[in-house]
Each structure stands twice: as structure tokens, then as C-alpha cells.
Amino acid sequence: MQICAYLELVVLGKSFFVKLQALRYRLLNVEQYIIDPDREYTNLCEYVGGTIIKLGPSSDTYINIFDIREESIEEQSGYLATKLTKLIGFFNLVMGDLNEEEKAILEEKLIECYREKQITFDDKTLYKTDKNTISIKPIFKESKDMPILEDLYNILGKEEKTKKFQIKLIPFVKGSLKFFNHATNIEIGNPFIVADVYELGEENLKYGMYLFTELFWDKIKINRNIKKTIYLDEVWRLIGITSNKEVAGFIYKIFKTIRKYGGSAVAITQDISDLFSLEQGTYGKSILNNSSIKCFFSLEEENILLLEKYTNLSEKEKIEIKSLKRGECLMFVGDDHIATKIESADFEKEIIG
Numbered sequence: 278m279q280i281c282a283y284l285e286l287v288v289l290g291k292s293f294f295v296k297l298q299a300l301r302y303r304l305l306n307v308e309q310y311i312i313d314p315d316r317e318y319t320n321l322c323e324y325v326g327g328t329i330i331k332l333g334p335s336s337d338t339y340i341n342i343f344d345i346r347e348e349s350i351e352e353q354s355g356y357l358a359t360k361l362t363k364l365i366g367f368f369n370l371v372m373g374d375l376n377e378e379e380k381a382i383l384e385e386k387l388i389e390c391y392r393e394k395q396i397t398f399d400d401k402t403l404y405k406t407d408k409n410t411i412s413i414k415p416i417f418k419e420s421k422d423m424p425i426l427e428d429l430y431n432i433l434g435k436e437e438k439t440k441k442f443q444i445k446l447i448p449f450v451k452g453s454l455k456f457f458n459h460a461t462n463i464e465i466g467n468p469f470i471v472a473d474v475y476e477l478g479e480e481n482l483k484y485g486m487y488l489f490t491e492l493f494w495d496k497i498k499i500n501r502n503i504k505k506t507i508y509l510d511e512v513w514r515l516i517g518i519t520s521n522k523e524v525a526g527f528i529y530k531i532f533k534t535i536r537k538y539g540g541s542a543v544a545i546t547q548d549i550s551d552l553f554s555l556e557q558g559t560y561g562k563s564i565l566n567n568s569s570i571k572c573f574f575s576l577e578e579e580n581i582l583l584l585e586k587y588t589n590l591s592e593k594e595k596i597e598i599k600s601l602k603r604g605e606c607l608m609f610v611g612d613d614h615i616a617t618k619i620e621s622a623d624f625e626k627e628i629i630g
Contacts, residue, residue, distance in 0.1 A: 333476025
């Protein structure tokens with residue numbers, strides 16, 4: 278079974294189908310990473326012996342947005358250069374649409390932030406010698422060696438031109454979102470991990486979703502010989518109107534390149550229009566085109582008309598999608614369009630709930 282060749286878009290009627298796939302993939306020893314904004318996967322995760330990582334006000338687990346991991350290197354880019362691109366996307370989420378001048382100023386301050394931790398564009402600065410071992414082989418720096426949001430906050434406060442950026446970070450450093458202002462204190466060795474970002478609330482979900490997506494992406498790249506899948510539930514938050522082109526470009530890159538790492542990506546949404554709300558639908562369309570399997574459950578007329586713009590739906594198929602019953606979907610596999618009924622055993626239904 279060539280799981281690494283499967284990229285899927287699931288629209289409506291999603292929950293049971295996605296959980297069923299996750300359960301079956303677990304039996305096939307596929308590593309799975311799930312972004313869960315609605316706390317839908319808790320029971321399944323506990324049943325299969327997975328790990329739930331919660332991020333929110335009541336959580337004592339932290340992830341540092343400034344982390345540079347050894348596996349985070351991208352082709353033809355150095356560690357810091359790769360990280361800066363992702364950070365600009367994150368801070369665009371936090372601060373709203375930044376113009377090119379503002380991005381340049383922010384990047385300058387981010388570089389200064391890392392320089393204070395003795396990290397530069399020279400990749401060798403990401404390694405250190407462990408004085409507690411007899412080995413002289415350099416080891417990669419840990420999260421405790423990286424900046425945290427407060428370090429950037431303090432740098433931004435030094436100049437009048439950057440104080441407007443500093444103000445935007447107050448909730449993340451001193452307020453309700455200060456759990457973002459910590460070094461990472463988790464390990465993700467379990468082959469089934471659910472990222473629970475439910476406590477972040479509607480307005481802040483995108484920050485946690487982006488944080489976990491980057492973390493999981495680095496995890497996925499470690500070993501190309503291991504089959505793995507990442508599920509991006511409510512993906513529109515990262516590629517829709519509430520996002521920006523840097524973040525959406527990163528998500529698109531995952532869908533475009535994940536196969537070469539032995540992986541697959543599953544994008545999940547309940548409203549097609551959300552997928553095409555950024556940059557005239559550029560990123561939603563790109564992800565749709567790079568998905569070798571697309572599953573459409575019952576849709577309303579408005580969504581069917583929108584879908585018609587981006588797929589080669591026939592008149593017959595438009596009628597079929599509108600009249601699909603519970604557990605039925607229209608599956609696009611390459612050029613083939615297949616009416617499909619999702620079947621499951623009684624014990625699977627019991628596990629999924």
C-alpha cells in the first residue's frame with residue numbers, strides 16, 4: 278500500500294471518515310500527527326495509546342516558536358534563513374498584514390534576537406560541545422539555547438519605530454497568551470500524536486495550529502523510510518483569509534513535497550469557500566491540485582458552484598454530490614471520479630464513538 282502517494286482533501290461529513298482512516302493507519306504502523314482545533318480526536322488517541330499535547334492557558338506543555346531543530350533544514354537554505362521565513366509568517370498572523378518595509382525591519386530584529394544567543398547565518402553556530410560527556414563531537418543546540426518571545430519583545434522596545442510591534446506581543450509575553458513565551462518542554466516520540474489547541478479560542482487557534490504544523494513538519498522529515506501522515510483539520514485557518522501568503526505558502530509546500538519524505542498530508546475543511554478566500558484562492562487551488570485523492574461529502578448548492586470553478590465536475594456529479602447520504606462521498610482519484618460508500622465494522626464504530 279503506497280500510503281506516501283496519497284494526499285487528500287476531505288470536505289464535510291469529515292469526522293467519522295478521518296477518524297476511521299487514522300485508526301486503520303495505526304494498524305499499519307503509520308506515524309500520525311493530528312492538528313485538533315475542536316477536541317474531536319481525544320478518545321481515539323487514548324484508545325490507540327497515542328499522546329495528546331495540549332496548548333492553552335491550563336496547559337503545562339510549551340512549544341517555543343523560535344526553536345530551530347536539526348531536522349528543520351531545507352534544501353538550498355541555511356538554518357537561520359529557513360527559520361526567518363517561517364517566523365515572518367507567524368508574526369504576520371500576530372501583527373496583521375505587514376508591508377515589505379515592516380517585514381524587513383522585523384527580520385532585522387529577529388536576526389538580532391538570535392545573534393544575542395550566538396546564533397547567526399553560519400550553521401556551525403547551531404552546534405555546541407557538551408562539557409558533561411567525554412565526546413568532543415558537537416551536538417545541536419536545544420530549545421533552552423534559543424530566544425523566546427520575551428527576548429524579541431525587549432529588542433522591539435528599544436526603538437520608537439518598532440514599539441508598535443512590541444505592543445502586539447504584550448498578550449504573548451505578559452497576558453493571556455503568555456504560555457507561548459517558554460522554551461519547549463516536550464518530546465514527541467509517540468507514533469500517534471494529537472495537538473489539542475481547543476483552549477486557544479476562536480481568535481487564537483491559528484497561532485497554535487501553525488506552531489504544531491511546523492513542529493510536526495520537522496518531525497516528518499527525520500526519516501524518509503517511515504510512513505507518516507499529518508492531518509490539518511480546519512486547514513482554512515492557515516490558508517484562508519485569516520492567514521497570509523507566507524503561512525499559506527508553507528502549508529502548500531508541505532502538500533507539494535511531503536511525498537519525498539515518505540509522508541501524506543490530509544487537509545480537512547467544512548466550508549469550501551474558506552479554502553479560496555486568500556489571494557483569489559491561489560493556495561486553496563494549489564493544494565487542491567496537488568491532492569491525488571479528494572473526497573467530497575454532501576454539499577449545498579453554493580459550495581457545489583464554487584467547487585465547479587476548481588474541478589471538472591460534470592452536471593451528473595453536481596447532482597450526485599447534492600444528494601449524497603450520510604457515509605457516502607464522491608472520491609476523485611486522479612482522473613477517475615468514484616461514488617463511494619464508507620463502510621466500517623461495529624468495533625470500529627465503537628472505538629470512534
